[in-house]
Amino acid sequence: MAVKDFALPDLGEGLTESELVSWHVAVGDTVHLNQIIAEVETAKALVELPAPYAGTVSRLYVEPGVTVTVGEPLVAFEVAGAPGSDPAPEEAGAASAGAQDDAREPMLVGYGARPDAKGRPARRARPGIVSAVAAEAVVAPAPEPAAPAAAAPAIEVQERPRATPPVRKLARERGIDLAAVTGTGDRGLVTRADLDAYQASTSTTTAPTAPTAPAAPAAGREAPDEVRIPIRGVRKATAEAMVRSAFGAPQATVFLTVDVTPTTELIERLRARPNLAEARPGLLAVIAKALCLAARRTPEVNSRWDDAAQEIVQPRAIHLGIAAATPRGLMVPIVRDADRLSLAELSGAIRELATTARSGKTPPAALTGGTITITNVGVFGVDAGTPILTPGEAAILAVGAVRRQPWEHQGGIALRDVLTLAVTFDHRIVDGEQGSRFLADVGRILADPASVLTLV
Missing domain, CATH: 2.40.50.100 (RNA polymerase II/Efflux pump adaptor protein, barrel-sandwich hybrid domain)
Known part of the structure; x- marks a missing residue:
C-alpha cells in the first residue's frame, strides 16, 4: 500500500x-x-x-x-x-x-x-x-x-477558534464568544455539542434555581453589541468586482417608465398555448427577448472595452447575464447565445439558471463570459434603481416592479400595468444617444410587442 x-x-x-x-x-x-x-x-x-x-x-x-x-x-x-x-x-x-x-x-x-x-x-x-x-x-x-x-499545542497558535460556518452562526445567534468555548472536535474544532454544553454550564452558574429561564450569553459578560462576518467567498468576489466596476469605468444611467399592459396580456395568452404550457414564459423572459432584439440596433451595449489593446470589442453573440440573489450572495449566471433562443427556450434557460444558482450548484464556468446583464429588482417590490455594471460589460438593464396604476390610455385615464426600466452604461463605449435609443427600443417592444416588426 x-x-x-x-x-x-x-x-x-x-x-x-x-x-x-x-x-x-x-x-x-x-x-x-x-x-x-x-x-x-x-x-x-x-x-x-x-x-x-x-x-x-x-x-x-x-x-x-x-x-x-x-x-x-x-x-x-x-x-x-x-x-x-x-x-x-x-x-x-x-x-x-x-x-x-x-x-x-x-x-x-x-x-x-x-x-x-x-x-x-x-x-x-x-x-x-x-x-x-x-x-x-x-x-x-x-x-x-x-x-x-x-x-492541541498547534491549535492554540491560531488567531481565532476553529469552527464550521454553521457553528459560528449559531454562536452569534446565542451570543456566545467562541474563544470561551473548549472545542472537543478533531484538533480542537468547536462543535454544536460544545456550544450546548457551554451554554448549559453558564446557565447553571448564573441561575441554578431556574432551569427553565433563558441561558445567559456568557458568565459575567453581556452579549456582544456587534456581529463580525468574515468577508470571503461570493461576498468577497462581489465586493471586489463592484469596486473595479465603479472606479474603472465612467457610468451613466437613464430611466424609462412604460405601460406594459400589452405585454402582460400577451403573456397570459402565450401561457394558454399548449406548446408553451411547460415553458410558461414570464415577464423577465419577454424583457430578455426584447433586450436581445433591441441590442441588434445598438450593438454598442453588447460590447467591452479592451484597455490593453485600445479597442472596443463587439461580440457577435449575446451572452446574457441574469443577476440572481442567492443565500450565498449575488450571482450572475450566463445564458449563452441568448439572441439565438426562442422565447420558450429563453424562459426555460433563465428558470434553470436561477434554480441552480440558488442551490449553489452553478459551476464557475457558467458565471463568466457574459456580455450584458439584466437585474430584476422588481421582485423585491422596488420601482427603480441605478445598477452597477458587471466588470467587462458595457450595459446592465434594471427592471422594476409592475404597478397597477392610473395611466393615460387612448385619450383617457385607465388602470394599467406600469413599470420602470433603467439602463446603466459605460460612457466610454455607449453615448447618451445610444443608451437612450436602446432603452427606448426595449420599452417600445414592451408597450407594443408588435413593434418588433419594425426593428431592423
Missing part, C-alpha cells in the same frame, strides 16, 4: 483558493475513483470534489470552514501501489508529488487538464493545521488520526 496526498486542484477561472464546506467521507472510509468526497466554496460557486484514487481515507488535513489555496493538501489516501512500483509507506507521501506518479494518476471527472508537476503551486504552511498534520502523515502513516492532545 502507498500513501498519496490529494491537494486542492485548480478549479479554473483564475481561482486560487477555496473554503472547505463539508467532507462527505471520514478517516477509514473506502472510496472509489471519482466518488464525491468533499464540497468546497470558491468565490463563484459550490464545487464537488471527486476522489482521485480508489482506496482508503487515511487522513483529513483540513476541517470545514478553513480556506485552502490551490496545491495545499486536503486528504491522504492509502492506495494499492502502481504496477512495477511499490514504494514504502514512508516514501509514498513525498513520491505522490513527483512527476512520475503524476503521469500515472487518473483523470478526474470535473477537472481540467492536470498541470505538470513542476508547475504545481507550493503548499502554504497553515499553522496548526496543515504543516503539523502533514509532518505526521510522513512519519506515521497509520490511518487513525493523531490524538487530540498531540494537536
Whole structure:
C-alpha cells in the first residue's frame, strides 16, 4: 500500500483558493475513483470534489470552514501501489508529488487538464493545521488520526477558534464568544455539542434555581453589541468586482417608465398555448427577448472595452447575464447565445439558471463570459434603481416592479400595468444617444410587442 496526498486542484477561472464546506467521507472510509468526497466554496460557486484514487481515507488535513489555496493538501489516501512500483509507506507521501506518479494518476471527472508537476503551486504552511498534520502523515502513516492532545499545542497558535460556518452562526445567534468555548472536535474544532454544553454550564452558574429561564450569553459578560462576518467567498468576489466596476469605468444611467399592459396580456395568452404550457414564459423572459432584439440596433451595449489593446470589442453573440440573489450572495449566471433562443427556450434557460444558482450548484464556468446583464429588482417590490455594471460589460438593464396604476390610455385615464426600466452604461463605449435609443427600443417592444416588426 502507498500513501498519496490529494491537494486542492485548480478549479479554473483564475481561482486560487477555496473554503472547505463539508467532507462527505471520514478517516477509514473506502472510496472509489471519482466518488464525491468533499464540497468546497470558491468565490463563484459550490464545487464537488471527486476522489482521485480508489482506496482508503487515511487522513483529513483540513476541517470545514478553513480556506485552502490551490496545491495545499486536503486528504491522504492509502492506495494499492502502481504496477512495477511499490514504494514504502514512508516514501509514498513525498513520491505522490513527483512527476512520475503524476503521469500515472487518473483523470478526474470535473477537472481540467492536470498541470505538470513542476508547475504545481507550493503548499502554504497553515499553522496548526496543515504543516503539523502533514509532518505526521510522513512519519506515521497509520490511518487513525493523531490524538487530540498531540494537536492541541498547534491549535492554540491560531488567531481565532476553529469552527464550521454553521457553528459560528449559531454562536452569534446565542451570543456566545467562541474563544470561551473548549472545542472537543478533531484538533480542537468547536462543535454544536460544545456550544450546548457551554451554554448549559453558564446557565447553571448564573441561575441554578431556574432551569427553565433563558441561558445567559456568557458568565459575567453581556452579549456582544456587534456581529463580525468574515468577508470571503461570493461576498468577497462581489465586493471586489463592484469596486473595479465603479472606479474603472465612467457610468451613466437613464430611466424609462412604460405601460406594459400589452405585454402582460400577451403573456397570459402565450401561457394558454399548449406548446408553451411547460415553458410558461414570464415577464423577465419577454424583457430578455426584447433586450436581445433591441441590442441588434445598438450593438454598442453588447460590447467591452479592451484597455490593453485600445479597442472596443463587439461580440457577435449575446451572452446574457441574469443577476440572481442567492443565500450565498449575488450571482450572475450566463445564458449563452441568448439572441439565438426562442422565447420558450429563453424562459426555460433563465428558470434553470436561477434554480441552480440558488442551490449553489452553478459551476464557475457558467458565471463568466457574459456580455450584458439584466437585474430584476422588481421582485423585491422596488420601482427603480441605478445598477452597477458587471466588470467587462458595457450595459446592465434594471427592471422594476409592475404597478397597477392610473395611466393615460387612448385619450383617457385607465388602470394599467406600469413599470420602470433603467439602463446603466459605460460612457466610454455607449453615448447618451445610444443608451437612450436602446432603452427606448426595449420599452417600445414592451408597450407594443408588435413593434418588433419594425426593428431592423
